[in-house]
Amino acid sequence: MVKSKQIILVCVxxxxxxxAYFVFSQSKTEKVKMQFEFIAEKFNKEKGExxxxxxxxxxxxxEVFTDPFFVQAPAYDIFREASTDxxxxxxxxxxxxxxxxxxxxxDYDIEFPAEETAHVSVTERMRAKxxxxxxxxxxxxxxxxxxxIDDNWxxxxxxxxxxxxx
Amino acid sequence: MEPTYQNGQINFCFKLRYIFSNPKRHDVVAIRLAxxxxxxxxxxxxxxxxxxxxxxxxxxxxxxxxxxxxxxxPSDWNLAPRxxxxxxxxxxxxxxxxPMRVHQFGQTAINRIIGVPLW
Numbered sequence: 425m426v427k428s429k430q431i432i433l434v435c436v437x438x439x440x441x442x443x444a445y446f447v448f449s450q451s452k453t454e455k456v457k458m459q460f461e462f463i464a465e466k467f468n469k470e471k472g473e474x475x476x477x478x479x480x481x482x483x484x485x486x487e488v489f490t491d492p493f494f495v496q497a498p499a500y501d502i503f504r505e506a507s508t509d510x511x512x513x514x515x516x517x518x519x520x521x522x523x524x525x526x527x528x529x530x531d532y533d534i535e536f537p538a539e540e541t542a543h544v545s546v547t548e549r550m551r552a553k554x555x556x557x558x559x560x561x562x563x564x565x566x567x568x569x570x571x572x573i574d575d576n577w578x579x580x581x582x583x584x585x586x587x588x589x590x
Numbered sequence: 591m592e593p594t595y596q597n598g599q600i601n602f603c604f605k606l607r608y609i610f611s612n613p614k615r616h617d618v619v620a621i622r623l624a625x626x627x628x629x630x631x632x633x634x635x636x637x638x639x640x641x642x643x644x645x646x647x648x649x650x651x652x653x654x655x656x657x658x659x660x661x662x663x664p665s666d667w668n669l670a671p672r673x674x675x676x677x678x679x680x681x682x683x684x685x686x687x688x689p690m691r692v693h694q695f696g697q698t699a700i701n702r703i704i705g706v707p708l709w
Contacts, residue, residue, distance in 0.1 A: 531625030547625035565624035587623050587630075588681070588696035590668070 453534050456542050456570060458538050459488045460529040467515065469525040469552075482515040487581045490571065496583040522552040522560075529566075540572035591631045592685040593662055594618065595707065602609060603629070605705040612637075612700060613658070613679050619703045621681065631707060632681035633660065636701075642680050644669035649682070663687035678703070 447546045466481040488508035495506050519525060531547040569581040595601070595618075603620045613619050613634045619628045636642040636651045643650045647665035650657060655671050665686035674680045682695040 531627055533625075539676060545625070547628060549624075563624050563628050565628075585624075587621065588632075588694055588697040588698050 431582070452536065452542075453532075456534055456544060457529075457532055459570065459577050459579065460532075460544070460546060462488055464529055465525045467519070469519055469522060469526060471524050478516065479512070482512040485515055486511040488577075490573065493579055494581045496581070499584065504586040509557060510532045521554060523555050524553040526551045537550070542570040542572075542577060544568045544570060591618065591683045592634070594633075594660055594684045595631050601631075602708040603705040604708050607706045608700075608703060613703055615651075617705060619679075619681065620705050620707060621698055622702045622704050629704065632642075632683050632695065633696075634679045635682050636674050636680035637677050638674050638678055640680075641671050641673050642669070643671040647686060660684045661686050665690070672697075679703070 451506050459460070463485055466484045467501040469478070489508050489511065492505045496502070527548070527550045529546050529548055533545040535543045537543060544567070546566050546568070548564050548566050551559065552561075553559050565585040565587070567583040568579050569586055570577045571580050572578075599701070601604060613707055614669070615634055615637060617634045618631055621632055622628070623630045635649055635656070640651050643653075644667045647667050649656050661684055663686055667686065667690040677700050678697045679700060680695075680697045685693070
Protein backbone atom coordinates (compact mmCIF):
# COMPACT_ATOMS: atom_id res chain seq x y z
CA MET A 425 0.00 0.00 0.00
CA VAL A 426 2.80 2.37 0.98
CA LYS A 427 4.69 1.42 -2.14
CA SER A 428 1.75 2.20 -4.45
CA LYS A 429 1.32 5.61 -2.75
CA GLN A 430 4.99 6.34 -3.39
CA ILE A 431 4.65 5.38 -7.04
CA ILE A 432 1.62 7.64 -7.46
CA LEU A 433 3.49 10.49 -5.75
CA VAL A 434 6.50 10.07 -8.04
CA CYS A 435 4.21 9.96 -11.10
CA VAL A 436 2.47 13.19 -10.00
CA UNK A 437 5.83 14.92 -9.48
CA UNK A 438 7.13 13.76 -12.87
CA UNK A 439 3.95 14.80 -14.71
CA UNK A 440 3.97 18.19 -12.95
CA UNK A 441 7.64 18.72 -13.84
CA UNK A 442 7.02 17.81 -17.49
CA UNK A 443 3.96 20.09 -17.65
CA ALA A 444 5.90 22.93 -16.01
CA TYR A 445 8.75 22.47 -18.49
CA PHE A 446 6.39 22.67 -21.47
CA VAL A 447 4.50 25.68 -20.10
CA PHE A 448 7.76 27.47 -19.29
CA SER A 449 9.46 26.74 -22.61
CA GLN A 450 6.28 27.59 -24.53
CA SER A 451 6.05 30.96 -22.83
CA LYS A 452 9.69 31.64 -23.74
CA THR A 453 8.97 30.74 -27.34
CA GLU A 454 5.87 32.93 -27.39
CA LYS A 455 7.80 35.87 -25.94
CA VAL A 456 10.42 35.54 -28.70
CA LYS A 457 7.73 35.31 -31.38
CA MET A 458 6.02 38.38 -29.96
CA GLN A 459 9.10 40.48 -30.74
CA PHE A 460 8.77 39.63 -34.42
CA GLU A 461 5.02 40.22 -34.36
CA PHE A 462 5.77 43.62 -32.81
CA ILE A 463 8.15 44.49 -35.68
CA ALA A 464 5.54 43.40 -38.25
CA GLU A 465 2.82 45.44 -36.53
CA LYS A 466 4.93 48.60 -36.52
CA PHE A 467 6.31 48.06 -40.03
CA ASN A 468 2.89 47.51 -41.62
CA LYS A 469 1.41 50.51 -43.33
CA GLU A 470 -2.14 51.40 -44.26
CA LYS A 471 -3.18 53.80 -46.96
CA GLY A 472 -3.24 57.42 -45.76
CA GLU A 473 -1.05 56.88 -42.71
CA UNK A 474 -0.06 60.18 -41.10
CA UNK A 475 3.65 61.13 -40.93
CA UNK A 476 3.43 61.35 -37.13
CA UNK A 477 2.19 57.76 -36.85
CA UNK A 478 4.84 56.68 -39.36
CA UNK A 479 7.61 58.31 -37.32
CA UNK A 480 6.28 56.86 -34.05
CA UNK A 481 6.08 53.35 -35.53
CA UNK A 482 9.59 53.57 -36.99
CA UNK A 483 10.91 54.70 -33.63
CA UNK A 484 9.17 51.88 -31.75
CA UNK A 485 10.90 49.18 -33.81
CA UNK A 486 14.26 49.98 -32.24
CA GLU A 487 12.91 48.81 -28.87
CA VAL A 488 13.38 45.16 -29.86
CA PHE A 489 17.08 45.48 -30.75
CA THR A 490 20.17 45.74 -28.57
CA ASP A 491 22.38 48.78 -29.11
CA PRO A 492 24.51 48.02 -31.02
CA PHE A 493 23.37 44.97 -32.97
CA PHE A 494 24.99 43.14 -35.85
CA VAL A 495 23.44 42.99 -39.30
CA GLN A 496 24.42 40.73 -42.19
CA ALA A 497 22.99 40.83 -45.69
CA PRO A 498 25.52 39.03 -47.91
CA ALA A 499 23.47 39.70 -51.07
CA TYR A 500 24.05 43.42 -50.50
CA ASP A 501 27.60 43.07 -49.10
CA ILE A 502 26.46 44.27 -45.69
CA PHE A 503 28.31 42.91 -42.65
CA ARG A 504 28.36 45.54 -39.96
CA GLU A 505 27.48 46.66 -36.51
CA ALA A 506 24.56 49.06 -36.42
CA SER A 507 23.09 51.36 -33.83
CA THR A 508 19.41 51.37 -32.93
CA ASP A 509 19.47 55.03 -33.94
CA UNK A 510 20.00 53.82 -37.53
CA UNK A 511 16.69 51.96 -37.45
CA UNK A 512 14.05 54.76 -37.61
CA UNK A 513 15.56 56.55 -40.66
CA UNK A 514 16.10 53.21 -42.39
CA UNK A 515 12.55 52.06 -41.70
CA UNK A 516 11.12 55.42 -42.79
CA UNK A 517 13.09 55.38 -46.04
CA UNK A 518 11.83 51.87 -46.89
CA UNK A 519 8.23 52.63 -45.91
CA UNK A 520 8.18 55.90 -47.88
CA UNK A 521 8.47 53.92 -51.13
CA UNK A 522 5.14 52.19 -50.50
CA UNK A 523 1.60 53.33 -49.91
CA UNK A 524 0.61 50.03 -48.24
CA UNK A 525 2.74 47.34 -46.59
CA UNK A 526 1.89 43.97 -45.15
CA UNK A 527 4.80 42.30 -43.36
CA UNK A 528 4.46 38.84 -41.89
CA UNK A 529 6.76 36.47 -40.04
CA UNK A 530 6.00 32.77 -40.00
CA ASP A 531 7.49 29.29 -40.06
CA TYR A 532 9.45 29.92 -36.89
CA ASP A 533 12.22 27.59 -35.81
CA ILE A 534 13.29 28.68 -32.32
CA GLU A 535 16.07 27.14 -30.28
CA PHE A 536 17.49 28.11 -26.92
CA PRO A 537 21.20 27.21 -26.94
CA ALA A 538 21.54 28.87 -23.53
CA GLU A 539 19.10 29.97 -20.84
CA GLU A 540 19.05 33.60 -21.98
CA THR A 541 19.89 33.16 -25.66
CA ALA A 542 17.58 32.30 -28.53
CA HIS A 543 18.34 31.46 -32.11
CA VAL A 544 15.47 32.07 -34.50
CA SER A 545 15.11 31.06 -38.11
CA VAL A 546 12.00 32.63 -39.59
CA THR A 547 10.41 33.39 -42.93
CA GLU A 548 9.68 37.05 -43.65
CA ARG A 549 7.20 37.93 -46.38
CA MET A 550 6.48 41.50 -47.38
CA ARG A 551 3.66 42.35 -49.75
CA ALA A 552 3.48 46.02 -50.60
CA LYS A 553 1.98 48.53 -52.99
CA UNK A 554 4.44 51.01 -54.44
CA UNK A 555 3.52 54.68 -54.47
CA UNK A 556 3.36 54.24 -58.26
CA UNK A 557 0.57 51.68 -57.81
CA UNK A 558 2.45 48.44 -58.61
CA UNK A 559 2.41 45.53 -56.17
CA UNK A 560 5.64 43.89 -55.05
CA UNK A 561 6.40 40.85 -52.95
CA UNK A 562 9.58 39.83 -51.20
CA UNK A 563 10.36 36.66 -49.24
CA UNK A 564 13.48 36.02 -47.18
CA UNK A 565 14.73 33.65 -44.56
CA UNK A 566 16.05 35.49 -41.53
CA UNK A 567 18.46 34.06 -39.03
CA UNK A 568 18.49 35.98 -35.74
CA UNK A 569 20.09 35.77 -32.34
CA UNK A 570 18.26 37.21 -29.37
CA UNK A 571 19.32 37.73 -25.80
CA UNK A 572 17.15 38.11 -22.76
CA ILE A 573 17.98 41.44 -21.15
CA ASP A 574 15.89 42.82 -18.28
CA ASP A 575 13.19 40.25 -19.04
CA ASN A 576 13.00 41.38 -22.69
CA TRP A 577 14.11 39.30 -25.66
CA UNK A 578 16.20 41.65 -27.81
CA UNK A 579 17.68 41.03 -31.25
CA UNK A 580 21.48 41.13 -31.15
CA UNK A 581 22.17 39.74 -34.63
CA UNK A 582 20.08 39.60 -37.76
CA UNK A 583 21.03 37.97 -41.05
CA UNK A 584 19.15 37.91 -44.32
CA UNK A 585 20.09 34.45 -45.54
CA UNK A 586 21.47 34.43 -49.07
CA UNK A 587 20.20 31.28 -50.76
CA UNK A 588 21.37 32.01 -54.30
CA UNK A 589 24.72 33.74 -54.66
CA UNK A 590 25.36 35.06 -58.14
CA MET B 591 11.28 27.92 -64.63
CA GLU B 592 8.93 28.75 -67.49
CA PRO B 593 8.25 27.21 -69.93
CA THR B 594 9.11 23.90 -68.17
CA TYR B 595 7.06 24.82 -65.09
CA GLN B 596 4.62 27.67 -64.56
CA ASN B 597 4.64 30.05 -61.60
CA GLY B 598 2.23 28.87 -58.90
CA GLN B 599 1.76 25.47 -60.55
CA ILE B 600 1.03 22.73 -58.01
CA ASN B 601 3.54 19.90 -57.98
CA PHE B 602 4.87 17.25 -55.65
CA CYS B 603 8.45 16.96 -54.50
CA PHE B 604 10.31 13.65 -54.43
CA LYS B 605 12.50 14.12 -51.38
CA LEU B 606 14.40 10.84 -51.55
CA ARG B 607 16.02 11.57 -54.93
CA TYR B 608 19.36 12.72 -53.51
CA ILE B 609 19.75 10.43 -50.53
CA PHE B 610 22.50 8.39 -52.17
CA SER B 611 23.66 10.78 -54.89
CA ASN B 612 24.23 14.44 -55.58
CA PRO B 613 22.40 16.60 -58.13
CA LYS B 614 23.67 16.33 -61.69
CA ARG B 615 23.87 18.90 -64.45
CA HIS B 616 20.48 19.66 -66.08
CA ASP B 617 18.50 18.22 -63.13
CA VAL B 618 15.54 20.36 -62.08
CA VAL B 619 15.74 20.69 -58.30
CA ALA B 620 13.55 22.11 -55.54
CA ILE B 621 15.49 24.57 -53.39
CA ARG B 622 14.34 25.68 -49.96
CA LEU B 623 14.23 29.47 -50.28
CA ALA B 624 12.83 30.26 -46.83
CA UNK B 625 11.53 28.19 -43.97
CA UNK B 626 9.87 24.90 -44.87
CA UNK B 627 7.26 26.17 -47.30
CA UNK B 628 8.85 28.53 -49.82
CA UNK B 629 10.53 26.54 -52.56
CA UNK B 630 12.11 27.50 -55.87
CA UNK B 631 12.48 25.22 -58.88
CA UNK B 632 15.77 25.71 -60.71
CA UNK B 633 17.97 23.76 -63.08
CA UNK B 634 21.48 22.66 -62.08
CA UNK B 635 23.96 24.13 -64.54
CA UNK B 636 27.36 23.72 -62.88
CA UNK B 637 28.71 21.51 -60.12
CA UNK B 638 31.12 22.14 -57.24
CA UNK B 639 34.60 23.08 -58.44
CA UNK B 640 33.45 23.97 -61.96
CA UNK B 641 33.71 27.44 -63.46
CA UNK B 642 30.59 28.99 -64.94
CA UNK B 643 30.40 31.92 -67.31
CA UNK B 644 27.63 33.43 -69.46
CA UNK B 645 28.43 35.25 -72.70
CA UNK B 646 25.57 36.82 -74.64
CA UNK B 647 23.15 34.35 -73.12
CA UNK B 648 25.27 31.28 -73.84
CA UNK B 649 26.40 29.32 -70.79
CA UNK B 650 29.95 28.00 -70.59
CA UNK B 651 31.11 25.52 -67.97
CA UNK B 652 34.88 25.13 -67.61
CA UNK B 653 35.18 27.09 -70.87
CA UNK B 654 32.93 24.77 -72.91
CA UNK B 655 29.52 25.76 -74.19
CA UNK B 656 26.72 23.63 -72.79
CA UNK B 657 23.61 22.68 -74.75
CA UNK B 658 20.38 23.89 -73.18
CA UNK B 659 17.44 22.60 -75.24
CA UNK B 660 15.01 23.60 -72.45
CA UNK B 661 15.71 27.33 -72.94
CA UNK B 662 13.22 28.61 -75.45
CA UNK B 663 13.91 32.33 -75.33
CA PRO B 664 17.39 33.69 -76.07
CA SER B 665 18.90 36.20 -73.66
CA ASP B 666 21.65 38.78 -73.68
CA TRP B 667 22.91 37.84 -70.22
CA ASN B 668 26.58 38.19 -69.38
CA LEU B 669 28.22 36.84 -66.26
CA ALA B 670 31.94 36.90 -65.53
CA PRO B 671 33.55 33.51 -64.80
CA ARG B 672 33.17 32.24 -61.24
CA UNK B 673 33.99 28.99 -59.52
CA UNK B 674 31.30 27.02 -57.73
CA UNK B 675 32.14 26.42 -54.06
CA UNK B 676 32.54 23.03 -52.45
CA UNK B 677 29.18 21.39 -51.53
CA UNK B 678 27.33 23.85 -53.77
CA UNK B 679 25.76 23.75 -57.23
CA UNK B 680 25.03 26.60 -59.61
CA UNK B 681 21.40 26.83 -60.64
CA UNK B 682 19.55 28.93 -63.21
CA UNK B 683 15.89 28.94 -64.24
CA UNK B 684 14.78 28.10 -67.77
CA UNK B 685 13.09 31.46 -68.32
CA UNK B 686 15.91 33.61 -69.67
CA UNK B 687 13.61 36.14 -71.33
CA UNK B 688 13.61 38.31 -68.20
CA PRO B 689 16.41 40.77 -67.37
CA MET B 690 19.29 39.08 -65.55
CA ARG B 691 19.03 41.38 -62.52
CA VAL B 692 15.48 40.21 -61.71
CA HIS B 693 16.09 36.51 -62.30
CA GLN B 694 16.86 34.52 -59.16
CA PHE B 695 19.88 32.33 -59.88
CA GLY B 696 23.29 31.55 -58.48
CA GLN B 697 25.10 29.01 -56.40
CA THR B 698 23.32 27.32 -53.57
CA ALA B 699 24.34 24.86 -50.89
CA ILE B 700 23.45 21.27 -51.73
CA ASN B 701 21.88 20.92 -48.30
CA ARG B 702 19.19 23.45 -49.33
CA ILE B 703 18.06 21.15 -52.14
CA ILE B 704 15.10 19.21 -50.84
CA GLY B 705 14.41 17.02 -53.86
CA VAL B 706 13.06 17.07 -57.39
CA PRO B 707 9.61 17.77 -58.79
CA LEU B 708 7.71 14.53 -59.27
CA TRP B 709 6.59 15.42 -62.80
